[in-house]
Each structure stands twice: as C-alpha cells, then as structure tokens.
Amino acid sequence: MIQKRLSIALAGNPNSGKTTIFNNITGTRQKVGNWPGVTVEKKEGNINKSGYDLKIIDLPGTYSLTPFSIEEIVARNFILDERPDVVIDIIDASNLERSLYLATQLREIDCKVLFALNMADVARTRGIKIDDKKLSELLAVPVVFTIGNKNKGINTLLKQAIELAESDYVIPEKRKVKYSKDIEDSISKIEHFIGNHAADSIPYNIRWTAIKLLEDDKIVKERVLEKTGKIGEDILREIHNQRNFLVDRFDDDPEIIMTDERYGFIAGIIMEVLTTSTKQRVDISRNVDLVLTNRFIGFPIFIFFIWAMFQLTFSLGAYPMDWISSGINLFSTLLAHVLPDNIFKDFLINGVIAGVGSVMIFLPNILILFFCIALFEDTGYMSRAAFLMDKIMHLIGLHGKSFIPMLMGFGCNVPAIMASRTLESEKDRTLTILITPFMSCSARLPVYIILAGAFFGAKAGTVIFGIYLLGIILSIITGRLFRSTLLRGDDAPFVMELPPYRIPMIKSLLIHMWDRSKLFLKKMGGYILAGSVVVWTLTAFPHNISYSKNYDLEIEQVKTYFQTEIEAAQESDKALLAQKLDVAVAELLTEKKAEKAEKSFMGRIGKVVAPIFSPIGIDWRGSVALLTGFVAKEIVVSTMGILYAADERENSEALKNALLSSGMTPIAALAMMVFVLLYMPCIATLAAIRRETASLKWMIFSISYSTLLAWGMAFLVYQGGTMIGV
Amino acid sequence: MLLSEMKEKQTATVVRVGGIGALRRRILEMGILKGTRIQVEKYAPLKDPVELIVKGYHVSLRVEEAAQITVENVK
16 A cells, blocks of 8 residues: 655754754654755655654754745745645744744745644743643644653654644634734735736745735745746836835834734733743753853863864874774785785775775764764854854854864864854855865874974974964955955854753764764765775876886896895894895885886876976975875875885885985975965865855865965965075 | 943843844844843853843844844843
8 A cells, every 4th residue: 555645844943952853753764965056954754654654854943934044045945835744843832932933934824834842841940831722722723742852742743743734724814913904904905916917826825925025025026026927027016115105104124014013923922821930940051151151261161172072083083093094904905915916906905995995084083073063062052152252253254153163174174164064154154164274184284294394303393383373364364355255245143042051862963973974974985086096097007117227127136136145144244134135125116116106197297287386396296296185185295205215114204304305495395385285175175165065166166266375375485485595 | 222232131121123134134033122121141251242131042142233222221
C-alpha cells in the first residue's frame, strides 16, 4: 500500500527550541543542505507516523515574515510556493507576546497553522501561566503544549498536525487581525480592485496580497507585476494612492502603523490568556549573565573561552591528527610494498591517497571546532560573545559575531569560513569570508619558520609576528574598503536577542557537529582530491626525462668505488666509509629529484611564470613552490626542499642552508613570506568559499583580490627594501 | 529623553521609534513600540551595545540605534 505523503514545515523564532523539536521528530534521519541559491541551512527529514509518510522541513528561525533577511525570504517563499500541508509554529511559551508576532503573520497567509507552545515547563517556573484553550479559541488555531528537550507532547503535536492536514479547516475571517478602520478600508479597496481586474492571476490569498502591497512589500510587488502584466501597473498605481492617503492620515508609513496594530491585537490576546504570578523568582540566567558580560571580567572570561576552544581544536586535535596521519602513512607504505613499481602506484600513493589524506587529517579539528561552536550556540553564549565584541568589530564594518570565524582563521581557514554560517546577514557573511584568509593559518607557519629562520636569525620571531600583524591590518583595511564599496549598505542592525542561558542537549550538539563535518568531508573532499591529482600529474609528467647525467650509473659507480675502498680499508675505518657512501648516494638521489622536478611540467610552468615573480625577488624555484602551495600552503616547504636540492633526511637545517647559498636575499625572503601570507587561499579554503558564498563569482574574486594584493605588497617590500638597501 | 541616555537598571516608556527603513521596522517588530515599557539591563563592557528587557525577553541594540528611540517617564 502506498502511504499518503504529507509535508509539515516547522516555523518559529530563533531560540524557540525549534531545532530540538526537529531533532526529536526526525532523529538522525535528516538531510542537511542549503536552500537553493542561498547559504541558509536547509534541514529536512522523513518519518512514518500513523500510516502517513511525513516530510518534516525545518524552516529558518525568524522573528517575522517581513522579507528583510534572507532567512525570512526563504521561510516565506517556502510557505507560499511549496504550500506545505501544515505549518507548525513553535512558540517559546515564556516569550509568548513577541512570538505571537510571527504567529499572526503566519495566520494571515493562507496556510494551515498549528501552534506548539514549547518549553512550557520553563514558562511555569517563571510564573507564567497560559490558558491554551482560550488561546486556541481566540486565534482559531489548534494549540499543543510541548517540552522539546524532554520529548514531551511531540506525539500529540504530530497527530494534531496530521488531523489538521486532513481536515478542510480554514481560519474564520473574524478571528484574523483587524486593522483600524482607515487601513481596513484601504485593504478592502485594494482587494476589490484586484478581485475585479486580476483575481485569477494572483497566486496567493487576495487579502494577504492586499496587505503586503499596502506594506510596500518589494517581493510581492514584483510577483504581482510578473503575474498580471499590464494590469499590474494599474494595481500598483491604486496601491500608491492608498498608501499616500494613509501616510497623510497617520503621518507615518502604513507598514509601521500595521506593525503597531498587530502588536495591539496581540496585547489583547495576551490580556486574556496569560497570567503572571507576581512572586519574583531568582533568575539564574540573569545572574550568570551578570558575570559573563561583566564590565571587568567579561572580556577575560571571553578570551579564556576562545583560548580553550583554540587549544581543544588545535592541540587536542593534534593527537587524532597524528593517528590519522600515521594510519595513512602505514597504508601508503603497505601499498608501496604490495603493488609493483609503476605509474599507477605512484598515482595512487602520491596523488589519490595523499590528496584524500590531506582532507581526512582535518577531520578531528573540524569535529572539535564545530562541537565547541555548537556548545556556544546552544548554551546562548554566542550572542553574548557578539555582544562583547560588537563595538570592536563594528569599526571594521562587521557584526560582533564575525569575531569567531576570523579568530579561527589563525588555526585553519576552512573551518573558519564554515563558522561564518553563524552570521545572519549575507553581506556580513560574505565580507567575513573574504577577509578571513588574511588571518595567517597554521599551515603557513612552517614556511615562515624556514624563511625567517634562515635569513633573520634571532629576529625571526619578531619578523613572523610582523607578518601576522600585517595580515590583521590588511584584513581591517580590506574590510573597510569592501564595506564602503562592494558590500555597501545595510550593515546588519544589531537588534539581537540575548536568549536565556540553557543547558545544551548532548544529542543536539552531536547532530549539529556531525552535520557540519559531513558537509566538510563531502564537499571539500572532491575539490581537494581533484586539486592534488592535478598537482601530482604536473609534477610526475613527463615521465621519461632525459637527465643531464646518468644518475643510476653514477650511483652504481660510487657504490662500487666505496665497496672496494671498504674492503681494502682497516676495520676501524669501515664504518666511516660506509657513512660516506650513504651521503654520496643521497646527494645524487637528491640531485636527481631536483632535476626531475625542474624538468616536470610543474617546473616548466614555474620557469614560464618566473618573470611574473622576479620583480618580487622570487626565482623559478620559489614560483613552483608557491604554485604547489595551492593544494595546501605547507607544501610550499616540501617543494622548496626538493627544488633547492636539500637533503630530506636532515630536515629544515639543510633547507635553510640550501636557501642561504641559493642567492636569496633577506629582503627577498621577506617578500616571499608576505606573498605566502596573502596570496590565493589553498584549494580547501577556496572550496569552502565557493560553498559558503554559494557563488563562483566570490571565489574567483577572492583568488584575484588576494593574489593581486599579495603581489603588490611583496613588490613594495622587495623593491622598497632593495631601494633603501636593506 | 533618548534611550541611549538612560542609565543601567532604569525603566522607561517608549514615546517614539525614529530612524528609517528596515532597521526601524525591525525594532518595532521585535516589540519595541510606542507605549512599551523597557528596562536598560546593562551596557556592554565597551559601552556599546546596550542590553534591554522588553516584553519579558532580553534584546541588544547598538547605542546609535538606541539614540533613535525617544522615551519618557524614566525611573
């Protein structure tokens, strides 16, 4: 038997416990993705219930359905265009008055609404009593009490939702919000006008359309024009007249008056259904907040939390990172022994496994970081962090919440950019994403350590600190620049709710963490794999290189020479000679590797692009190293190791010496560090940018902007430094 | 008096919400309307933004936004 399908959308304010209810209903059977074209998270899940196949959609949390923010547009369009069978409005019972604002807007749209009065237990302890029967009667909407975090009332809620979906119930007109006489007159005039001229072409409830048009709702206006064509112009002219009349009458915009009157309607309902006992209880949340946002210790506590998150993510995360890394190495070694030597083996080990490995290795970091962020969000601390930091971030033209992603950037840009999801305004998010790569991530540090260590000796620490500082300064300048040009305008208003502190549910935290990490693995994996395969191909081919000398033969000769020497030598010298043999062979092998790299496609490309890099003091070897750094910035070091023919076994000291004797000057080294700091983000970061901005355009912009800036700054450093003779 | 001039723990009644466009409407939609009783809970450590209690919940506004709101009957 085919089960009947019903779609149920969950709407509600942020912090109303909507996600908890969604998690309780769907459990782990949920799909997380993005709403088409935007980066607002879309969650849905399917369950079976009393013979129905229910599709549950978690709409973005919003305070209203006025289409200002992308979340509101998404939520409203879903209800209008996808027409879910039932919309459940999840209402924080301890916050009834404000929650009813969204509820009244939902009731105005022609959809079947059901109220879930959530967290009824919290409300009760705060002395709030709600008469659900009266509320249900006054608003003509079924009402169910739920306690999301204890999974209470959820069954009843679903049953009621199914019942409502199967009925042909509509909210009676007389129970809807009545506006004052002048506004009602205007509404009915518009209704008539539309009814007479274009009733068939308006896809929505006519009264609702009239209200929205009167409120000067841009989206509805466009839709009406689209659907009605020529008559649309007439409708808009009528609206214009009505609006002018009302502005004259009230000395304010109709949408403002109507917002006011909706709250007036709500106040009437609240009077009838809500009783607050006068006894004052100790408000724990408020007391906690007095400490956490305290004038003197608020910041130190905040810095401690951030420090702890950093430590957990990158220090604790380093252990599982090591395990994964050894696991991958073990696997590669195993394969190296089992498979015959050929190009396929090289591809598998150095291309595929190295590529996939470089993603896998980030997983512990990502898991821990997202766990911490989920903890901040679910406890309610995230909005306090924004509250504390807003003043500082506002100077760059950003929202207080931008601080977390930017700070995380010092660890790894990938999770940092993903953490920008916590920002509500799309412009804030894009701006944060664009400047986060200037936060010098940990992968860039090895490059600085080698270069600064080789050329600046005791001053290395200061130089590296200066590089980090340069990144921060440029991010501030970039932020201000973009805010006043590309991403101008509505600097998101800081009208932010500070929800009561709550003890988070471990299940929610884990679901949250896993959802985001899964996205990381799935999406980043593909890009990084592709990128590392390309780089591998470029360095591995052409396969048959004509070497300048026959290394294999020379190695054989050296071996034979030393073997005869060793045989002839006295016992005491034998060990010494054997050592010399090893060194000589290793030197030849390193030389061979360097020549192979030079003659590979990558080396050739490096020589082609070298003229671009020569004004900033970087030779072709540096250019190749920078190109390979596209896969991951730390690869710059290993490529330099190969190209400068440093003996791998002696680690960084050898590379430092090789660099010193290569003719590189300290100022060139500094220019290269500046370039590494700023130039295009690694492929994983680009994948994250592409994903989080949902646009190829921003990714390409980020590549161009950062690379141009890098070149420009490095040019200034190199030419300027050379000129003053540093 | 302007909301931004109020001291911590003072309460007042909103007389007028000024400002323009989306921000003004957003403030209204969050329940800060003419006639609403509001309390200044506290200012952030850097004196901006400000935390208010309105209709039983806590909300924060930037000081420049609070300066658009006129209040009376300050206690």
